[in-house]
Amino acid sequence: MNAPPRVLILTGAGISAESGLKTFRDNNGLWEEYSVEDVATPEAFARNPELVYRFYNERRAQLTNVCVVPNAAHEALAKLERVLGDSLTLITQNVDNLHERAGSERVIHMHGELLSSRCATTNKTFKCDTPFDGQTLCACCNTPTLRPDIVWFGEMPQHMELIMESISQADIFLAIGTSGNVYPAAGFVLGAKDSGAKCIELNLEPTANNWFFDESISGIATKIVPEFVERLIKEFNL
Numbered sequence: 001m002n003a004p005p006r007v008l009i010l011t012g013a014g015i016s017a018e019s020g021l022k023t024f025r026d027n028n029g030l031w032e033e034y035s036v037e038d039v040a041t042p043e044a045f046a047r048n049p050e051l052v053y054r055f056y057n058e059r060r061a062q063l064t065n066v067c068v069v070p071n072a073a074h075e076a077l078a079k080l081e082r083v084l085g086d087s088l089t090l091i092t093q094n095v096d097n098l099h100e101r102a103g104s105e106r107v108i109h110m111h112g113e114l115l116s117s118r119c120a121t122t123n124k125t126f127k128c129d130t131p132f133d134g135q136t137l138c139a140c141c142n143t144p145t146l147r148p149d150i151v152w153f154g155e156m157p158q159h160m161e162l163i164m165e166s167i168s169q170a171d172i173f174l175a176i177g178t179s180g181n182v183y184p185a186a187g188f189v190l191g192a193k194d195s196g197a198k199c200i201e202l203n204l205e206p207t208a209n210n211w212f213f214d215e216s217i218s219g220i221a222t223k224i225v226p227e228f229v230e231r232l233i234k235e236f237n238l
Ligand code: APR
Pocket: 011, 012, 013, 014, 015, 017, 018, 023, 024, 025, 026, 036, 093, 094, 111, 176, 177, 178, 179, 180, 181, 182, 202, 203, 204, 205, 207, 219, 220, 221, 222
Protein backbone atom coordinates (compact mmCIF):
# COMPACT_ATOMS: atom_id res chain seq x y z
CA MET A 1 0.00 0.00 0.00
CA ASN A 2 1.26 3.50 -0.87
CA ALA A 3 2.01 5.90 1.97
CA PRO A 4 -0.77 8.48 2.41
CA PRO A 5 -0.05 11.98 1.07
CA ARG A 6 1.29 14.51 3.55
CA VAL A 7 -1.40 17.13 3.77
CA LEU A 8 -0.68 20.57 5.19
CA ILE A 9 -3.68 22.75 5.97
CA LEU A 10 -3.75 26.46 6.79
CA THR A 11 -7.06 27.82 8.04
CA GLY A 12 -8.22 31.38 8.56
CA ALA A 13 -11.23 33.26 9.86
CA GLY A 14 -13.46 32.13 6.96
CA ILE A 15 -13.69 28.59 8.36
CA SER A 16 -15.25 29.91 11.57
CA ALA A 17 -17.54 32.49 9.93
CA GLU A 18 -20.51 30.13 9.77
CA SER A 19 -20.03 29.36 13.46
CA GLY A 20 -20.89 33.00 14.17
CA LEU A 21 -17.38 34.47 14.53
CA LYS A 22 -16.76 37.48 12.32
CA THR A 23 -13.82 37.46 9.90
CA PHE A 24 -11.27 40.27 10.01
CA ARG A 25 -11.54 41.92 6.62
CA ASP A 26 -15.17 41.54 5.60
CA ASN A 27 -16.22 44.49 7.74
CA ASN A 28 -14.41 47.57 6.34
CA GLY A 29 -11.17 46.44 7.96
CA LEU A 30 -12.74 46.40 11.41
CA TRP A 31 -12.62 43.47 13.81
CA GLU A 32 -15.91 43.50 15.74
CA GLU A 33 -16.13 47.31 15.28
CA TYR A 34 -12.53 47.96 16.39
CA SER A 35 -9.62 48.89 14.17
CA VAL A 36 -6.68 46.51 14.26
CA GLU A 37 -4.38 49.39 15.28
CA ASP A 38 -6.44 49.91 18.44
CA VAL A 39 -6.55 46.31 19.67
CA ALA A 40 -3.98 44.13 17.92
CA THR A 41 -0.60 45.82 18.17
CA PRO A 42 1.94 46.06 21.02
CA GLU A 43 1.65 49.87 20.67
CA ALA A 44 -2.10 49.71 21.29
CA PHE A 45 -1.51 47.62 24.42
CA ALA A 46 1.05 50.14 25.72
CA ARG A 47 -1.25 53.07 24.87
CA ASN A 48 -4.55 51.77 26.21
CA PRO A 49 -4.21 48.43 28.02
CA GLU A 50 -7.76 48.64 29.49
CA LEU A 51 -9.28 48.73 26.01
CA VAL A 52 -7.13 45.81 24.81
CA TYR A 53 -7.93 43.65 27.89
CA ARG A 54 -11.63 44.46 27.50
CA PHE A 55 -11.61 43.65 23.79
CA TYR A 56 -10.09 40.17 24.30
CA ASN A 57 -12.25 39.52 27.36
CA GLU A 58 -15.27 40.18 25.12
CA ARG A 59 -13.92 37.93 22.36
CA ARG A 60 -13.29 35.15 24.94
CA ALA A 61 -16.83 35.52 26.32
CA GLN A 62 -18.22 35.36 22.77
CA LEU A 63 -16.25 32.20 22.03
CA THR A 64 -17.49 30.46 25.16
CA ASN A 65 -21.11 31.41 24.42
CA VAL A 66 -23.23 28.29 23.88
CA CYS A 67 -24.29 29.55 20.42
CA VAL A 68 -20.73 29.36 19.03
CA VAL A 69 -20.08 25.76 17.99
CA PRO A 70 -17.85 24.04 15.43
CA ASN A 71 -19.34 23.68 11.96
CA ALA A 72 -19.23 21.02 9.25
CA ALA A 73 -15.92 22.35 7.89
CA HIS A 74 -14.14 21.98 11.26
CA GLU A 75 -15.69 18.52 11.61
CA ALA A 76 -14.53 17.45 8.14
CA LEU A 77 -10.93 18.42 8.96
CA ALA A 78 -11.12 16.45 12.23
CA LYS A 79 -12.30 13.45 10.21
CA LEU A 80 -9.38 13.90 7.82
CA GLU A 81 -6.99 13.92 10.79
CA ARG A 82 -8.47 10.64 12.04
CA VAL A 83 -7.92 9.14 8.57
CA LEU A 84 -4.44 10.55 7.91
CA GLY A 85 -2.98 10.60 11.44
CA ASP A 86 0.52 12.09 11.46
CA SER A 87 0.37 12.72 7.73
CA LEU A 88 -1.89 15.69 8.38
CA THR A 89 -0.67 18.99 9.80
CA LEU A 90 -3.27 21.60 10.69
CA ILE A 91 -2.06 25.17 11.15
CA THR A 92 -4.59 27.81 12.05
CA GLN A 93 -4.37 31.59 12.15
CA ASN A 94 -7.54 31.53 14.22
CA VAL A 95 -7.44 32.20 17.94
CA ASP A 96 -10.70 30.30 18.55
CA ASN A 97 -10.79 26.66 19.70
CA LEU A 98 -13.34 25.36 17.19
CA HIS A 99 -10.93 22.93 15.50
CA GLU A 100 -10.22 21.29 18.87
CA ARG A 101 -13.90 21.20 19.78
CA ALA A 102 -14.63 19.47 16.47
CA GLY A 103 -12.11 16.76 17.37
CA SER A 104 -8.79 17.87 15.84
CA GLU A 105 -6.08 16.88 18.30
CA ARG A 106 -2.92 18.46 16.92
CA VAL A 107 -3.76 22.04 16.05
CA ILE A 108 -0.90 24.51 15.60
CA HIS A 109 -2.08 27.99 16.61
CA MET A 110 0.37 30.34 14.91
CA HIS A 111 -1.41 33.53 16.07
CA GLY A 112 -2.02 32.42 19.66
CA GLU A 113 -5.21 31.43 21.47
CA LEU A 114 -8.09 33.34 23.04
CA LEU A 115 -8.48 30.75 25.79
CA SER A 116 -4.95 31.29 27.00
CA SER A 117 -3.12 34.04 28.87
CA ARG A 118 0.60 34.69 28.73
CA CYS A 119 3.06 36.07 31.25
CA ALA A 120 4.81 39.02 29.59
CA THR A 121 7.93 38.34 31.67
CA THR A 122 8.45 34.58 31.34
CA ASN A 123 6.31 33.90 28.24
CA LYS A 124 4.62 31.01 30.09
CA THR A 125 1.05 30.41 28.98
CA PHE A 126 -1.97 29.44 31.08
CA LYS A 127 -5.35 28.02 30.10
CA CYS A 128 -7.89 30.75 30.69
CA ASP A 129 -11.62 30.96 29.97
CA THR A 130 -12.42 33.89 32.26
CA PRO A 131 -11.73 37.65 32.03
CA PHE A 132 -8.40 39.05 33.21
CA ASP A 133 -6.77 42.47 33.19
CA GLY A 134 -3.75 44.49 34.28
CA GLN A 135 -4.43 43.70 37.94
CA THR A 136 -4.66 39.91 37.58
CA LEU A 137 -1.69 38.13 39.12
CA CYS A 138 0.29 35.73 37.01
CA ALA A 139 0.60 32.20 38.41
CA CYS A 140 4.31 31.91 37.65
CA CYS A 141 5.68 35.14 39.13
CA ASN A 142 2.75 36.42 41.21
CA THR A 143 2.91 39.86 39.59
CA PRO A 144 0.32 41.53 37.31
CA THR A 145 2.10 40.72 34.07
CA LEU A 146 -0.55 38.76 32.17
CA ARG A 147 -1.36 39.69 28.59
CA PRO A 148 -3.62 38.05 26.00
CA ASP A 149 -1.84 35.10 24.34
CA ILE A 150 -2.40 36.66 20.94
CA VAL A 151 0.25 37.36 18.32
CA TRP A 152 -0.21 41.03 17.50
CA PHE A 153 0.90 42.79 14.33
CA GLY A 154 4.66 43.23 14.43
CA GLU A 155 5.18 40.17 16.68
CA MET A 156 6.66 36.81 15.69
CA PRO A 157 4.08 34.07 14.95
CA GLN A 158 4.36 30.98 17.15
CA HIS A 159 5.71 27.51 16.18
CA MET A 160 7.45 28.77 13.02
CA GLU A 161 10.18 26.11 13.09
CA LEU A 162 7.63 23.30 13.14
CA ILE A 163 5.60 25.04 10.45
CA MET A 164 8.57 25.50 8.11
CA GLU A 165 9.43 21.81 8.50
CA SER A 166 5.85 20.79 7.63
CA ILE A 167 5.87 23.06 4.58
CA SER A 168 9.05 21.44 3.30
CA GLN A 169 7.44 17.97 3.55
CA ALA A 170 3.99 18.68 2.14
CA ASP A 171 2.52 16.81 -0.83
CA ILE A 172 -0.73 18.76 -0.70
CA PHE A 173 -1.27 22.26 0.69
CA LEU A 174 -4.75 23.58 1.42
CA ALA A 175 -5.49 27.20 2.34
CA ILE A 176 -9.01 27.41 3.75
CA GLY A 177 -10.97 30.59 4.55
CA THR A 178 -8.03 32.96 4.56
CA SER A 179 -7.69 36.15 2.54
CA GLY A 180 -3.89 35.84 2.24
CA ASN A 181 -3.33 39.38 3.46
CA VAL A 182 -1.11 38.64 6.44
CA TYR A 183 2.44 37.32 6.21
CA PRO A 184 4.15 35.00 6.90
CA ALA A 185 1.03 32.79 6.55
CA ALA A 186 0.18 34.29 3.14
CA GLY A 187 3.57 33.09 1.85
CA PHE A 188 3.25 29.45 2.93
CA VAL A 189 1.80 28.60 -0.48
CA LEU A 190 5.07 29.64 -2.15
CA GLY A 191 7.13 27.44 0.19
CA ALA A 192 4.76 24.54 -0.39
CA LYS A 193 5.02 25.01 -4.16
CA ASP A 194 8.81 24.97 -3.89
CA SER A 195 8.50 21.65 -2.01
CA GLY A 196 6.50 20.27 -4.94
CA ALA A 197 3.13 20.28 -3.17
CA LYS A 198 -0.13 20.60 -5.05
CA CYS A 199 -1.66 23.83 -3.70
CA ILE A 200 -5.41 24.33 -3.44
CA GLU A 201 -7.35 27.30 -2.16
CA LEU A 202 -10.82 26.81 -0.65
CA ASN A 203 -12.49 30.14 0.04
CA LEU A 204 -15.75 32.01 -0.31
CA GLU A 205 -14.31 33.69 -3.38
CA PRO A 206 -10.94 33.59 -5.15
CA THR A 207 -8.42 35.71 -3.19
CA ALA A 208 -5.79 38.10 -4.57
CA ASN A 209 -3.21 35.30 -4.12
CA ASN A 210 -5.34 32.96 -6.17
CA TRP A 211 -2.83 32.68 -9.00
CA PHE A 212 -0.24 31.07 -6.66
CA PHE A 213 -2.53 28.04 -6.37
CA ASP A 214 -2.95 25.07 -8.72
CA GLU A 215 -6.66 24.96 -8.05
CA SER A 216 -9.21 27.26 -6.46
CA ILE A 217 -12.54 26.11 -5.08
CA SER A 218 -15.09 28.81 -4.24
CA GLY A 219 -18.03 28.56 -1.87
CA ILE A 220 -18.99 28.47 1.77
CA ALA A 221 -16.67 26.43 3.96
CA THR A 222 -19.44 24.20 5.37
CA LYS A 223 -20.10 22.94 1.82
CA ILE A 224 -16.76 22.94 0.02
CA VAL A 225 -14.56 21.61 2.85
CA PRO A 226 -16.58 18.42 3.58
CA GLU A 227 -16.88 17.80 -0.18
CA PHE A 228 -13.15 18.25 -0.65
CA VAL A 229 -12.31 15.92 2.26
CA GLU A 230 -14.51 13.20 0.70
CA ARG A 231 -12.75 13.79 -2.64
CA LEU A 232 -9.32 13.31 -1.02
CA ILE A 233 -10.43 10.16 0.81
CA LYS A 234 -11.72 8.70 -2.46
CA GLU A 235 -8.82 9.87 -4.64
CA PHE A 236 -6.17 8.37 -2.33
CA ASN A 237 -8.23 5.40 -1.22
CA LEU A 238 -7.76 6.42 2.41
N1 APR B 1 -16.57 30.12 3.89
C1 APR B 1 -15.33 30.24 3.32
N2 APR B 1 -14.63 31.39 3.31
C2 APR B 1 -15.17 32.47 3.89
C3 APR B 1 -16.45 32.43 4.50
C4 APR B 1 -17.16 31.19 4.49
N3 APR B 1 -18.35 31.05 5.03
N4 APR B 1 -16.73 33.67 4.98
C5 APR B 1 -15.67 34.45 4.68
N5 APR B 1 -14.73 33.73 4.02
C6 APR B 1 -13.43 34.17 3.51
C7 APR B 1 -13.38 35.63 3.07
O1 APR B 1 -13.77 35.72 1.70
C8 APR B 1 -11.91 35.99 3.27
O2 APR B 1 -11.14 35.76 2.10
O3 APR B 1 -12.51 34.09 4.58
C9 APR B 1 -11.46 35.02 4.38
C10 APR B 1 -11.19 35.68 5.71
O4 APR B 1 -10.13 36.57 5.58
P1 APR B 1 -9.64 37.50 6.77
O5 APR B 1 -10.80 38.16 7.40
O6 APR B 1 -8.57 38.38 6.23
O7 APR B 1 -9.05 36.46 7.84
P2 APR B 1 -7.63 35.75 7.87
O8 APR B 1 -7.10 35.50 6.51
O9 APR B 1 -7.78 34.59 8.79
O10 APR B 1 -6.75 36.86 8.59
C11 APR B 1 -5.40 36.57 8.88
O11 APR B 1 -5.09 38.63 10.05
O12 APR B 1 -6.08 40.17 11.46
C12 APR B 1 -5.12 39.17 11.36
O13 APR B 1 -4.19 37.80 13.01
C13 APR B 1 -5.39 38.05 12.31
O14 APR B 1 -5.26 35.67 11.96
C14 APR B 1 -5.70 36.88 11.39
C15 APR B 1 -4.94 37.25 10.13
